[in-house]
Amino acid sequence: MKLRAITENHLYSKAYARGKKFVGRFVVVYTLPDYAASKLAKANPEKEKINRVGITVTKKLGSAVIRNRAKRVIREGYRLSDKSAKIRRGFLIVIVARGNIVKAKSTDIERDLTLAFKKLGMNAL
């Protein structure tokens, strides 16, 4: 299943303000039910609800190369986490990188995210 990115800035603001929050070792996760989920599901040829994922990496972390790697590692971690423990659909998920992510591996992120989704009640029934 492909990742669909959050493009609108106001959705990030909403997630920060009203979403559920979990602080992990390497990332901070916000989740919020997606009002447009059913509409997007109709557009999806598989007719399933999907999660929209936004990844935030601030300039504080470092140069473009470092930021790019952080995003890749988070994407891979999300993919692995979704594969091992099914995540509920129809949510906005914002993942914010923390400073120590520079040295993290994608498996570390996977553990962080799996724990986060469990705590946030995101695991599929």
Next chain:
RNA sequence: CGACCGGAUCGGGCGAUCGCGCGGUAUGUUGCCGAAAGGUAUUACCGUGAGGAAAGUCCGGGCUUCAAAGGGCAGGAUAACGGAUAACGUCCGCCGAGGGUGACCUCCGGGAAAGUGCAACAGAAAUAAACCGCCGUCCAUAUCGGGCGGUAAGGAUGGAAACGCGAGGUAAGAGCUCACGAGUUCCUAUGGUAACAUAGGUCCGCUGUAAACCCUAUCCGAAGCAACACCGUAUGUGGGAUCCGUGUUCGCACGGCUGUCUGCCCGGCAGAGCUCACAGGUGGCACGCAGUUUUCUGCGGAGCGUUACGGAGACGUCACGCAAAGAUAGAUGAUCGCCACGACAGAACCCGGCUUACAGAUCAGGUCGCAUU
């Protein structure tokens, strides 16, 4: 062998598993999103996918739009000389100054003799000079001294004080005169395409600063891919116009006006019952064009590489070969194993440069020293 000098190339590799963007083939749906334009399937396979600086955005060009890029003003850039180039503020060669035993390196580059300005502090005085001193003369006087004049040799200040030094000369002095030396302008000869160098003559006495204004020569129209083109323009937001005068054959024309030519003026262009801009999409955009339909042929080009030839070199010519990264919250990766473990760092229209950052590796050259022959 050691110490150096300038240059070129590379800048993690291999394997396994899992993933992403783009192109293609097969499979497959006729659905869904959207007002429309348009976008989008699942799976498998094949191909392809960041840099030498992709960076800074400092120059130059292509491309695009502004009717065309015409004239002038303003503004900007450059600055010895000869060449290279599509072009450049780049590159090559060379001139000048300095450093190194050397390979080689570093630095500056029109005009201060067109004009204006500025030169703090110090100093008597900063582009024009008399504070001390020296000399003459007058006054006064036991002596010290004072007035007037001459003087730039000496002292003191300063980054800079009327070229340096010696002789003549003088009351004392002074390029005032002369020899030698350094410099400026111009002329001649020789060498060089030239800047310039060398030699000879002539003339002059002129502080520095042009990254102060300025003057001279040369060049530059402006803005940038969020450009721009096309499609769509339902709805929303914002703006403009539907105005005035004159003439009128009542259609309109001209002028004002408004917008626009993106600093200004001249000189233009456009405008009216709707129109413009923004919000959407596709292209631009991944060598181009044509043929042909397949991943093929031809042509073209400041594209890249190699060879040959020409040139001192930058570079040029010919031949051959190569050239699908193309994202859009932004793909080009993740994990594991082994080896090596030490860098700077991520394309956003495309090229040529410059500048800045940078661990290590490799390759030829060259210089000096020592040893050997």
